[in-house]
Amino acid sequence: MVTGTKKEDVYASLLLTDTYLPGALVLAHSLRDAGTTKKLAILVTPDTVSTETVYDYVIYVDRIRNGKPANLFLMNRPDLHSAFTKINLWKQTQFRKIVYIDADVVAYRAVDELFDLPHAFSAAPDIGWPDLFNTGVMALTPNMGDYYAMMAMAERGISFDGADQGLLNMHFGNTYNRLSFTYNVTPSAHYQYVPAYRHFQGSINMVHFIGADKPWRQGRESTTDAGPFDEMTGRWWAVYDRHYHKEAGHAPSIVQHFVKGEYNPTTRYVVPTGEPNGWDAQRSSPPTDSGPEAANFPRTHYEMSRDTSQFQAPDRYPSPPSNMWYSVPSERDQPKSVFPWENNAPRPTRVFAENPLAPVTPAPKSPAIRTAPSPGGTAWNSLNQSNAWDEIPQINRYVDSMQRHRRSRSQILAASPGRSTSGERQEEPSEERRGSIKLPAAEGVPAQDEWDPAAQLQKLAKQQSEVLLEKLGASGTGQSQESISVDGKEIPHRPLPFGSEDILAEAPELVTGQTTPRTVESRSPSISTTATIAVPSYQGPGAMFEKGEDYLTQDTPAQPTEEDLDVLQT
Numbered sequence: 001m002v003t004g005t006k007k008e009d010v011y012a013s014l015l016l017t018d019t020y021l022p023g024a025l026v027l028a029h030s031l032r033d034a035g036t037t038k039k040l041a042i043l044v045t046p047d048t049v050s051t052e053t054v055y056d057y058v059i060y061v062d063r064i065r066n067g068k069p070a071n072l073f074l075m076n077r078p079d080l081h082s083a084f085t086k087i088n089l090w091k092q093t094q095f096r097k098i099v100y101i102d103a104d105v106v107a108y109r110a111v112d113e114l115f116d117l118p119h120a121f122s123a124a125p126d127i128g129w130p131d132l133f134n135t136g137v138m139a140l141t142p143n144m145g146d147y148y149a150m151m152a153m154a155e156r157g158i159s160f161d162g163a164d165q166g167l168l169n170m171h172f173g174n175t176y177n178r179l180s181f182t183y184n185v186t187p188s189a190h191y192q193y194v195p196a197y198r199h200f201q202g203s204i205n206m207v208h209f210i211g212a213d214k215p216w217r218q219g220r221e222s223t224t225d226a227g228p229f230d231e232m233t234g235r236w237w238a239v240y241d242r243h244y245h246k247e248a249g250h251a252p253s254i255v256q257h258f259v260k261g262e263y264n265p266t267t268r269y270v271v272p273t274g275e276p277n278g279w280d281a282q283r284s285s286p287p288t289d290s291g292p293e294a295a296n297f298p299r300t301h302y303e304m305s306r307d308t309s310q311f312q313a314p315d316r317y318p319s320p321p322s323n324m325w326y327s328v329p330s331e332r333d334q335p336k337s338v339f340p341w342e343n344n345a346p347r348p349t350r351v352f353a354e355n356p357l358a359p360v361t362p363a364p365k366s367p368a369i370r371t372a373p374s375p376g377g378t379a380w381n382s383l384n385q386s387n388a389w390d391e392i393p394q395i396n397r398y399v400d401s402m403q404r405h406r407r408s409r410s411q412i413l414a415a416s417p418g419r420s421t422s423g424e425r426q427e428e429p430s431e432e433r434r435g436s437i438k439l440p441a442a443e444g445v446p447a448q449d450e451w452d453p454a455a456q457l458q459k460l461a462k463q464q465s466e467v468l469l470e471k472l473g474a475s476g477t478g479q480s481q482e483s484i485s486v487d488g489k490e491i492p493h494r495p496l497p498f499g500s501e502d503i504l505a506e507a508p509e510l511v512t513g514q515t516t517p518r519t520v521e522s523r524s525p526s527i528s529t530t531a532t533i534a535v536p537s538y539q540g541p542g543a544m545f546e547k548g549e550d551y552l553t554q555d556t557p558a559q560p561t562e563e564d565l566d567v568l569q570t
């Protein structure tokens with residue numbers, strides 16, 4: 001094919017499957033019939049069977065399959081999984097220039113002038129996105145640079161449509177020479193621009209039947225009404241009929257096989273005379289002299305060997321290949337580390353005790369408070385009598401205002417009606433109440449300034465313990481220092497738990513963050529000495545609770561009752 005130093009020009013097409021054979025043959029004939037002076041080549045993948053010899057060169061190439069065909073489904077053309085095979089064109093450096101034409105193209109005339117283009121790569125606009133070029137017709141100069149670059153893309157599946165058109169447009173970008181649309185007219189059944197077609201139809205060079213519906217798949221009956229699309233499809237059928245019409249007699253059956261409406265098995269067998277339309281399966285049983293069904297299918301016949309001579313072993317068998325070996329990795333070969341922490345692993349810091357019963361070292365007591373030992377030295381006094389909320393300012397303010405309120409009320413009672421002594425405006429009693437306020441001093445009630453609440457509380461506590469002791473003594477059982485008994489049941493004297501005689505209390509974590517250790521004392525110093533009276537616990541916000549302070553306005557939701565659950569579950 002290469003003569004001397006001068007490289008040849010060639011038209012090339014591609015055949016990936018037999019199903020495109022009618023297209024490839026019609027294309028070749030259309031160029032030949034139009035009088036091309038150039039040779040025709042077809043790239044064929046080895047698994048494609050072609051008995052046709054219309055092409056001058058049949059070049060077997062490797063199929064290039066897209067391993068990532070997801071984008072093909074975007075255009076509903078999964079059948080184009082091997083369209084990357086087109087890249088093999090750039091490897092055909094035995095040719096000077098190639099005018100590549102898809103197998104679904106019919107040439108109206110020979111376009112030999114494309115071989116005279118000075119550009120390395122030319123293509124016509126795509127009708128779906130005219131800034132792109134269509135890869136059905138291309139004039140290209142084979143070279144290994146483009147080939148390797150595009151092969152690298154193909155191996156990675158780089159193509160926005162999953163096929164060659166996406167890949168080639170990504171590779172060449174805008175660096176292509178734009179051909180006239182007349183070299184690659186792509187009609188559709190819904191063609192709209194009839195005026196343009198009418199105006200330019202005389203200059204059409206080639207028509208390309210893009211999409212899944214090819215003329216040979218549709219059958220000639222699909223084109224009935226006149227219009228641009230049918231006219232162009234008609235041109236394809238004209239070439240087909242010129243070379244392969246069944247009545248032409250020389251049609252290879254394989255071509256007809258892939259053309260809808262052309263393949264008719266009954267034509268191969270005797271049709272009874274007098275029945276011009278052949279056997280009608282809807283009206284009569286099969287003719288008695290007809291062949292069996294599927295008799296025209298290719299048959300392969302294998303025969304048993306009839307050789308009766310004994311098997312003779314050859315003198316020597318070929319030695320196994322010497323350049324095939326596998327190096328067993330040595331055991332010391334560690335797999336290469338992948339992650340940084342494989343080499344720079346931090347030392348583990350968490351430690352587990354081997355013996356779970358081992359004594360635990362006491363944690364340092366940070367802001368611990370030693371309870372002030374009371375002079376009496378009883379265990380009770382050593383207990384922490386403060387509350388966690390004693391230092392919360394809101395609570396203290398609440399207590400203060402409560403006391404102030406009480407004080408002012410008693411002042412109203414004591415002083416003359418109207419203004420309080422402090423001059424602050426207080427709750428003014430009504431006229432009726434004013435009368436009732438003037439009460440005589442109650443008998444036995446000490447004056448306000450004589451009243452010492454701490455002393456009174458101590459007295460009360462003493463009374464209470466005396467009552468208890470009396471009650472215990474009345475039961476009559478041996479009352480000793482060790483144990484006492486109530487109602488016949490002995491109450492043993494119980495020492496405080498070991499270690500609690502000298503108990504250390506943790507300072508409460510205060511909201512204010514105050515960590516100053518403080519000795520446990522009640523607010524009133526006089527009470528702290530008695531230590532038998534518990535400081536009343538805080539009861540929550542009351543009437544005097546300050547405005548703006550947060551407190552719960554709703555109860556914590558209770559667990560749903562059984563009944564509630566029944567309702568929720570239905």
Ligand SMILES: O=c1ccn([C@@H]2O[C@H](COP(=O)(O)OP(=O)(O)O[C@H]3O[C@H](CO)[C@@H](O)[C@H](O)[C@H]3O)[C@@H](O)[C@H]2O)c(=O)[nH]1
Nearest residue numbers: 014015016017020083102103104135136163164165210211
């Ligand atoms: O089963 C197949 C499929 C494709 N081909 C060959 O591959 C070419 C491209 O397939 P085709 O069906 O013609 O694709 P189009 O419908 O024309 O779709 C567009 O998109 C394709 C994928 O990008 C490009 O190859 C086309 O040039 C472009 O017109 C065909 O012409 C044939 O040469 C086969 O031989 N057998």
Ligand SMILES: [Mn+2]
Nearest residue numbers: 102104136210
């Ligand atoms: Mn095509």
